[in-house]
Amino acid sequence: MATPKLYNALPSYYSMIARLALAVAGIDYTSRLMDIHRRREQLSPAYGAINPHMTVPALVTETGILDDSREILKWAVRERPEVFVEGDGSEPSFLDAHYAFSIEGLTFGTAMLRWPILQWVLPRLLRKACIALRRQQAAHPELSEAFANKIAQNEARIGFFIEGSLKDKVAALRVTATHLIAQVPVPSGAYLYGDKPSAADVVLAVFLARLKMIGAGALVAHRPDLIAWFDRFSATPGYQSADVWTVFSLKRLLTHR
Numbered sequence: 001m002a003t004p005k006l007y008n009a010l011p012s013y014y015s016m017i018a019r020l021a022l023a024v025a026g027i028d029y030t031s032r033l034m035d036i037h038r039r040r041e042q043l044s045p046a047y048g049a050i051n052p053h054m055t056v057p058a059l060v061t062e063t064g065i066l067d068d069s070r071e072i073l074k075w076a077v078r079e080r081p082e083v084f085v086e087g088d089g090s091e092p093s094f095l096d097a098h099y100a101f102s103i104e105g106l107t108f109g110t111a112m113l114r115w116p117i118l119q120w121v122l123p124r125l126l127r128k129a130c131i132a133l134r135r136q137q138a139a140h141p142e143l144s145e146a147f148a149n150k151i152a153q154n155e156a157r158i159g160f161f162i163e164g165s166l167k168d169k170v171a172a173l174r175v176t177a178t179h180l181i182a183q184v185p186v187p188s189g190a191y192l193y194g195d196k197p198s199a200a201d202v203v204l205a206v207f208l209a210r211l212k213m214i215g216a217g218a219l220v221a222h223r224p225d226l227i228a229w230f231d232r233f234s235a236t237p238g239y240q241s242a243d244v245w246t247v248f249s250l251k252r253l254l255t256h257r
């Protein structure tokens, strides 16, 4: 198998899912680190041709391009069936609920409440991104739809940040996150569904790491079984090589190292 190439960003939540899926699967890949904040490389026409959602991660394999972390996770599980187990009926509903959850809203909303200057900075950056996107859209008619979708996505992000009470929205997201955690089964072995990891283990590990990173670890306090599961999983070599952040580093975000 030719070595797949993973377009990813160090601080990106969904990139962490892709990195962890590939690391647990033991699949080697070439990492192409993207600057999604300052240089906004994900919005370039060249990357838009690879991933029309203009998001990271994307995995280029010899059989095609996977442009979403859930697809990459599914692919890793399919490539290495001996490494993973399939969960019971609770697994697909947990994965669906996880992917329907706005981790971005919770992460940025929490940060904006903690550092109110961000309530001014972030919408401003997004508005600037929309202006740049409109310019790119005019210059690259072949990617017009991709750019239109991206503009709409960024306008929705601005709406989330500036309309109504951010405090209420973050509080609602915390309630949903608590429900998401409550629906995870009690681990039935070293992992959620026995002695091998499942796709749900990968996603849950990144989710709990993110809660820790944003200072919302208390949302897991009612599940000591999952705290113990996380301690076990996060000590495995696969997890340790995947660079799943539990601590935010502005320096790493800016230097990509």
Ligand SMILES: N[C@@H](CCC(=O)N[C@@H](CS)C(=O)NCC(=O)O)C(=O)O
Pocket: 012, 013, 014, 015, 036, 042, 054, 055, 056, 057, 067, 068, 069, 070
């Ligand atoms: N559903 C996608 C979501 C990917 C996503 O939202 N990635 C974020 C980083 S975590 C991103 O690329 N943000 C930059 C942007 O949207 O411009 C997936 O699972 O891969």
